[in-house]
Amino acid sequence: MDLLKLVAFDPEDLAVISAHLQDSLLRVGDIVYLPKERRFAIQTRRYDWEASTPQRRLTCMHFEHVKAVRVRGIDQSNKDAVLNLLAIAFEGGEAPSGTATLIFADGGAIQVDLECVEMQMKDIGPVWAAESRPEHEDLSPAERL
Numbered sequence: 001m002d003l004l005k006l007v008a009f010d011p012e013d014l015a016v017i018s019a020h021l022q023d024s025l026l027r028v029g030d031i032v033y034l035p036k037e038r039r040f041a042i043q044t045r046r047y048d049w050e051a052s053t054p055q056r057r058l059t060c061m062h063f064e065h066v067k068a069v070r071v072r073g074i075d076q077s078n079k080d081a082v083l084n085l086l087a088i089a090f091e092g093g094e095a096p097s098g099t100a101t102l103i104f105a106d107g108g109a110i111q112v113d114l115e116c117v118e119m120q121m122k123d124i125g126p127v128w129a130a131e132s133r134p135e136h137e138d139l140s141p142a143e144r145l
Helices: 011-021
Strands: 005-008 024-027 031-034 039-047 055-063 066-072 082-092 098-104 109-114 119-129
Touching: 005 011, 011 039, 011 055, 011 082, 011 119, 039 066
Parallel strands: none
Antiparallel strands: 005 119, 024 039, 024 082, 031 039, 039 055, 055 119, 066 109, 082 098, 098 109
16 A cells, blocks of 8 residues: 655645645544644545545645634534535745635635645555545636635
8 A cells, every 4th residue: 555645845835735635525523723733634535546446545634833724614513524625725925924725615615824834644544445536617726715
């Protein structure tokens, strides 16, 4: 089993990780913001776009140097609700700061204000067959907001 581990230190690196996380499924209860540690983390069921057969992998991702987190269009009280991550966009601020926006199907979004880009994505274990290959409209991240 090949486990993928990627690190982002700039917007270009973040775009690569975004492509690997496209169509990841996660429960609202698997989203954690730790303000004292200045960390934002998510556990996902990543669709493995590189596999020859449809499959998902348990994957974790986290941002470091987090200043604030804002949530829009997601019911945070329903911990079992499933979200489909479409992309992670980045809008720069005063260098090296900026905001990473996790864009979800059905209009939800999480904005993570960062002092600088430092993000890691890592497959942590099991792999299982996916029911099908994800399909959705081909919209740019800006159009999804």
